[in-house]
Amino acid sequence: MIGRRQxxxxxxxxxxxxxxxxxxxxxxxxxxxGPGGAAARGFSLVASGDVLPHTSVIxxxxxxAGGSGYDFRPMLADVEPVVSHADLALCHMETVYGVAGHFSxxxxxxxxxxxxxxxxxxxxxxxxxxxxHALDDGAAGIRRTLGAMDEAGLKHAGTARSRAEARSxxxxxxxxxxxxxxxxxxxxxxxxxxxxxxxxxxxIDEQRIxxxxxxxxxxxxxxxxxSVHWGTDWQDAPxxxxxxLARRLTAAGTNGRPDIDLxxxxxxxxxxxxxKVNGTWxxxxxxxxxxxxxxxxxxxxxxxxxxxxxxxxxxxxPARPGGRWQVTKAEFxxxxxxxxxxxxxxxxxxxxxxxxxxxxxxxIRDVVLSRGAAExxxxxxx
Numbered sequence: 001m002i003g004r005r006q007x008x009x010x011x012x013x014x015x016x017x018x019x020x021x022x023x024x025x026x027x028x029x030x031x032x033x034g035p036g037g038a039a040a041r042g043f044s045l046v047a048s049g050d051v052l053p054h055t056s057v058i059x060x061x062x063x064x065a066g067g068s069g070y071d072f073r074p075m076l077a078d079v080e081p082v083v084s085h086a087d088l089a090l091c092h093m094e095t096v097y098g099v100a101g102h103f104s105x106x107x108x109x110x111x112x113x114x115x116x117x118x119x120x121x122x123x124x125x126x127x128x129x130x131x132x133h134a135l136d137d138g139a140a141g142i143r144r145t146l147g148a149m150d151e152a153g154l155k156h157a158g159t160a161r162s163r164a165e166a167r168s169x170x171x172x173x174x175x176x177x178x179x180x181x182x183x184x185x186x187x188x189x190x191x192x193x194x195x196x197x198x199x200x201x202x203x204i205d206e207q208r209i210x211x212x213x214x215x216x217x218x219x220x221x222x223x224x225x226x227s228v229h230w231g232t233d234w235q236d237a238p239x240x241x242x243x244x245l246a247r248r249l250t251a252a253g254t255n256g257r258p259d260i261d262l263x264x265x266x267x268x269x270x271x272x273x274x275x276k277v278n279g280t281w282x283x284x285x286x287x288x289x290x291x292x293x294x295x296x297x298x299x300x301x302x303x304x305x306x307x308x309x310x311x312x313x314x315x316x317x318p319a320r321p322g323g324r325w326q327v328t329k330a331e332f333x334x335x336x337x338x339x340x341x342x343x344x345x346x347x348x349x350x351x352x353x354x355x356x357x358x359x360x361x362x363x364i365r366d367v368v369l370s371r372g373a374a375e376x377x378x379x380x381x382x
Contacts, residue, residue, distance in 0.1 A: 043176065056342075082312070127157075166200070233297060238285070261280060269287065273285075274368050332365075
């Protein structure tokens with residue numbers, strides 16, 4: 001990718017909660033910084049919301065491919081400058097991938113696998129995959145999805161093809177730091193886990209999440225990021241489960257150091273607040289980055305379902321080995337999926353170019369700041 005910083009993504013295998021007392025093994029690159037993240041410079045991390053390709057989105061990708069396959073790169077082109085310039089970029093892949101000729105949108109999503117190539121071309125490094133649509137095509141859908149992501153060079157966390165993969169921790173290189181990416185969901189849309197494969201999708205369990213975070217830390221992670229598929233559809237405000245889980249997860253710590261450094265929320269279809277909880281940034285919901293025409297619980301067309309934010313966090317290394325990497329700058333960037341154009345739009349840039357979208361941007365801003373994040377330093381980025 002032209003102009004893209006070099007990144008080395010590492011798949012680090014470590015025994016999770018069920019075997020936390022066992023010895024951990026990790027594959028690490030030879031050029032990593034020493035223990036404690038002693039490197040002088042920090043890194044930037046961006047994260048965006050649900051990628052939820054409805055049939056109209058799939059049709060748009062086919063059109064953009066000129067009648068030969070599917071090309072998702074054009075619909076993400078406007079946010080590529082922000083995504084590709086980060087040291088680490090994370091997305092949420094809510095759907096599983098289908099087989100040629102058998103792609104579909106709601107209610108059972110089967111997305112063209114070319115979307116993985118579009119995400120990596122945009123600059124994304126890893127996607128959370130635990131969601132309520134993770135079992136829309138059973139275990140075969142998971143295998144197909146993760147295989148296509150592997151082929152595209154896109155790392156993943158949250159679903160698994162084997163018990164060993166489920167016990168592994170996805171660790172990625174972000175500048176001088178090693179960042180663990182974990183992913184969990186509130187449910188699987190009423191679809192039971194595959195017979196004999198209870199590990200196929202990570203479910204939300206407070207004790208397990210904390211145990212996994214601690215295992216990731218022992219495996220060498222300087223920063224632990226947790227993606228959580230949670231919340232109430234179409235509700236701007238976080239629900240009680242989100243608030244309670246956020247408090248408990250951010251309160252967990254080991255030897256005076258928080259176990260989790262950032263929480264990224266998805267699922268609600270609308271942007272939700274950012275908040276600093278127990279000194280840790282939590283995004284309750286980033287909204288849908290890519291989705292077709294959305295209808296709320298009352299059956300009404302709801303434009304909020306095509307609004308989202310991209311979170312951007314700048315981390316600085318600890319003052320001494322073994323300390324916490326601190327967020328020194330926290331930003332949100334409002335986005336919109338333009339249904340007519342089939343494009344994700346960076347609202348700040350669009351408004352600067354003369355588009356009359358101030359009302360959409362301001363509504364997103366008000367929701368994002370609704371729990372006092374501005375007082376903790378959150379700003380709207382460019």
